[in-house]
Amino acid sequence: MSTATTATPVIQARGLVKRYGHVTAIDGADFDLLPGEVLAVIGDNGAGKSSLIKALTGAVTPDEGEIRLNGEVIRFNGPQDARAHGIETVYQDLAVAASMDIASNMFLGRELLRPGPLGSVLRMVDKKRMREEAAAHMADLKIGLRSLTQPVETLSGGQRQAVAVARAVAWARSVVVMDEPTAALGVKESGQVLDLIRRVRDKGLPVILISHNMPHVFEIADRIHVHRMGRREALIKPSDYSMSEVVAIMTGALTVDGDGGGTVVADEAAAKAAGVRPN
């Protein structure tokens, strides 16, 4: 991990633990996100990726461990805290209000009020301005939707995903987090989400991308955080490893050796089955 020392990580976590009753969803996990990078987080189902992301974005409070934002120790009391620090998340189940329209969802929890006493006294929301700004964000990200007054429940899976992504990108000031944004999408729609991620990175924002899809990860990630059984198993560059090696690390067949250049076989039979041998 020689690169990790050059810049202060945007988000850094050490020794995170989160238990749900008898289940330990996060089991002493570390995490590092560098400025401007796309960091892929991969791992088996149930490895604890979503739980890790929820801990980093204030959606759950970890039982143990420390989170630093730009070097400063921080404790989030709820998702609104993380949002106030510019961290925006596209959760796996999207967290949209189905019966509400696209513009309302974009501004959910931070509605714009009308100027003057209509807003300050009568608390009236500014529907027109929210629609206009939502349209501007959508256009900025080149997301095409027929009408912003459509309820989200009338949209296709890909369009819903686009709304959730657009919402996160529109508000993010320091980090965008996406939990399996392409899992429910077809090839074309997945490609559009990957394009979106590139555009976000080109704006200079770091992106955390949780994904199962190895080709996507290798296409877009600057570094890969491999999560296994509640903790970080490895933090590697995609250029140093093949896809099958990374999958083998994910499943525990291989482990990364001390200086992160190569791998050692942890499980001889599994490694053979996966067709990977170091060197």
Added chain:
Amino acid sequence: MTTSTVPYGNLTGPSRLRRLATAPIAGPLAALVLACAFFSLMTDQFLSGGNFSLIIQQVMVVGALAVGQTLIILTAGIDLSCGAVMAFGSIMIAKMAAEGTVPPLVAVALGLAVCAGFGLLNGLLVKLIPLPPFIVTLGMLNVAFALTHIYSNEQTVSDLPRALTFLGETFPLGDTDVTYGSLLALGLFGLFAYLLSSTSWGRHVYALGNSPEAARLNGIRTGRLTIGLYAIAGLVYGVAALLLISRTGVGDPQAGQTDNLDSITAVVLGGTSLFGGRGSVLGSLIGALIVGVFRNGLQLMGVASIYQTLITGVLVILAVTVDQISRKRIR
């Protein structure tokens, strides 16, 4: 600009007329208009200002309860205690004011506060324990019912000061006499229609009803919001208590015993979904009017009141069926 970009020619969405036709209250509104047309044809007395004023007086108590009930049902909850809380509030206000323990307006303020307190207690139990709203409000129904009978000694309270019966007085509107209470009830609907449709609080209520977890992840403080909604609903039941007193002119411990179900009927007929997140108080007003129009029209036609109940029951089942089917179609 790439070719994949679709221009935003249609920011405001479908035309006003189209939106009205597909609005969730279009169905209930059509049912109300059809019912009015039907009864106008069947009886001569139906279509008159006086009769409409009467219908509004008959539905305003249940209508006011339906405002609070709408708030709870929008969160996918249900409030069985509303009628009993109203009855307790009305007895308390009537008795304190009639006995002169406190000035009438202080009695009113205390009554409203106690009703809001019942609601607050409902909300705390639903959110903090947490318990299903159905069970909590069923328990509270019995508590409030018993307290009403204990506090009143089963006695009807009469000889109320004018401050309490004032809402039952009328003013002329054209050739019709309208009660001040009807105005208050309509004002209540207007106020909550505004709050729900045009404030961020209202948007948070809908988001909460759609998905509490999504609302939470969007930074909405769902606990506070839920508890507040139950307390506000309680306060609204207090206003219903004032309307009840003004309508009957007495404090009656037997009042309001079926009003909880009637308010749910009005809300459901008005197109508000029992699954939460969709509906409106305007719909509930229409729902309450549908019940009132049917009762009144059938009565004018000389149909026995038990058939009125029968038809209301059929209407409710119809409305819930429509809700369920339209939800399935969306998925």
